[in-house]
Amino acid sequence: MAIKSVKSFAKINISLRVVSKRPDGYHELDSVMVPIELHDSIIISKLQNSGDNFVTVDDFSNGLVHYNLASTSINALAAKYGFSTKFRVYIHKVIPMQAGLGGGSSNAAFTMKAVNQILKLNATDEEIIELAAPLGADIPFFVKCVPARCKGIGEIMEPIEIKNNYSVLIVKPSSGCSTKEVFAIADKKEFKPVDIDTVVKALKEGDDDLLASVMGNSLEEAAMSLVPEIKQIKETLIAAGFKLVLMSGSGSTVFALSTDSSLVKKAARTLEDKYIVEVTRVLKK
Numbered sequence: 031m032a033i034k035s036v037k038s039f040a041k042i043n044i045s046l047r048v049v050s051k052r053p054d055g056y057h058e059l060d061s062v063m064v065p066i067e068l069h070d071s072i073i074i075s076k077l078q079n080s081g082d083n084f085v086t087v088d089d090f091s092n093g094l095v096h097y098n099l100a101s102t103s104i105n106a107l108a109a110k111y112g113f114s115t116k117f118r119v120y121i122h123k124v125i126p127m128q129a130g131l132g133g134g135s136s137n138a139a140f141t142m143k144a145v146n147q148i149l150k151l152n153a154t155d156e157e158i159i160e161l162a163a164p165l166g167a168d169i170p171f172f173v174k175c176v177p178a179r180c181k182g183i184g185e186i187m188e189p190i191e192i193k194n195n196y197s198v199l200i201v202k203p204s205s206g207c208s209t210k211e212v213f214a215i216a217d218k219k220e221f222k223p224v225d226i227d228t229v230v231k232a233l234k235e236g237d238d239d240l241l242a243s244v245m246g247n248s249l250e251e252a253a254m255s256l257v258p259e260i261k262q263i264k265e266t267l268i269a270a271g272f273k274l275v276l277m278s279g280s281g282s283t284v285f286a287l288s289t290d291s292s293l294v295k296k297a298a299r300t301l302e303d304k305y306i307v308e309v310t311r312v313l314k315k
Contacts, residue, residue, distance in 0.1 A: 032148045038070040038121070038140040039175055039313060040131040041168070042198065042278040042285050044233065044241075047224035048248040051217055056167070056183045060226045062190065062233070063168075064177040065313040066198050070137060071122040074144045080116040089123035099138040099166065104145055106161045111151050126306050128206025130279025132168045139172030159185065168279075176315050179230055192314055193236030196274075197294040199286040200308040201267065201301055203259035207281035216252035224248060238289075242273040253281035260284055263305065270297045287312070 041063050049058040077084060083101045100119050108114070119141055125133035139162060146153045155173050162169040167184035178187040224246040232241035254261045260277055263284040267275045271293055272286040288294050298309050 033073065033075040034144045034148055036072050036074070036140050036144050038072050038125075038133075038136045039065045039172070040068045040070075040125045040133060040136060040310075041065050041171065042131065042200075042283075043247065044276070044287070045224050045226055045229040045245045046247045046249060046279065047226055048216065048221040050221075052183075057213065058182060059167070059180065059184060060224075061180045061184075062177075062226060062229050063171050063180050064192065065172075065175045065315075066131075066200075066310045067313050068125060068131070068198075068200065068308050068310040070125050070133060072137060072140055072144065073120045073122075074141060074148070075118050076148065077116040077118050083117050083119065085119040085121070087121045087123060089127065099134045099169075100141045102165055103138040103142045103162065103169070106165060107142055107145055107151070107153070107158075110157075110161055111149075111153065113149055113151075115149060117145060117148075124308075126202050126206070126283065128208060129202050129283040130207065130277065130281045131200070131283055132172065132279065135166045135168035136172045138162065138165060139169045139175075143173065175313070177233075177312070179226065190230050191234045192312060193234060194238070194289050195314075196287040196289060196312045197291040198310045198312060199267070199272075199288070199294045199297055200283055200306075200310060201263050201285070202283040202306040203257055203263065204306070205257045205259065205282060207253050207256055209280040211256060212249050212252045212280040215255055216249050219251070221248040222246060222251065238273055245274065245276055247277050249280050250277045253277060257282045259305075263301075266301070267297065270300070272297070 044062040159170040163185040274287040
């Protein structure tokens with residue numbers, strides 16, 4: 031029986047611009063997304079004599095979301111490629127929930143890629159992305175899982191270059207952010223513009239001063255109104271000496287980037303008693 035173990039990586043948004051709200055309720059985005067080494071672990075195997083996929087998650091705070099995404103992603107592949115095989119999927123959670131780090135979307139994408147390999151479907155990344163796009167805005171990104179500028183509702187991706195080798199400090203308050211609630215608040219205001227062209231340029235050239243001057247997130251203000259600790263964490267990290275500090279996605283995680291790994295580790299030690307803290311790195315592949 032084929033058993034496959036895969037790493038399901040998290041992401042951060044080094045910048046995120048909400049361009050507009052579409053008539054179908056989705057939002058047009060322009061975002062710089064990069065994978066980080068922080069990951070969940072997925073063990074997936076074929077099930078014998080089962081009428082359904084069986085997904086278990088060892089984080090019970092919101093397990094149903096992960097069940098739905100992982101199982102739905104397998105069903106999408108089955109509908110396209112005509113197989114009836116069912117799977118047992120076990121997800122060991124490390125990526126925090128409601129954090130803006132894409133954990134559930136990552137689980138769905140890496141489950142699809144594992145099933146593709148186990149059943150030797152020979153589906154291309156582009157074919158998986160086409161199936162994944164209707165399931166969730168961040169899922170297509172994780173199919174390729176490389177630094178990219180993502181447009182549309184997340185399905186249009188252009189790979190980008192990152193010159194510096196960044197350590198990443200992840201800091202999440204105990205409260206999470208509901209993506210739906212954050213967008214509902216943000217929709218009532220004008221979206222803050224973010225110069226994504228210059229963000230991409232600064233990353234390619236390794237110019238942290240330029241990056242610090244332009245990086246931004248259109249959803250930050252809305253998320254801060256729900257979870258005020260986001261602002262406090264940002265201020266604490268800036269005071270600790272970080273230039274590159276931003277909220278990821280729709281929150282509530284705040285991250286700091288630095289080429290100084292000792293600064294990252296020192297800050298982590300001072301914050302880990304109060305928040306969920308992870309030290310990781312940008313995954314450039």
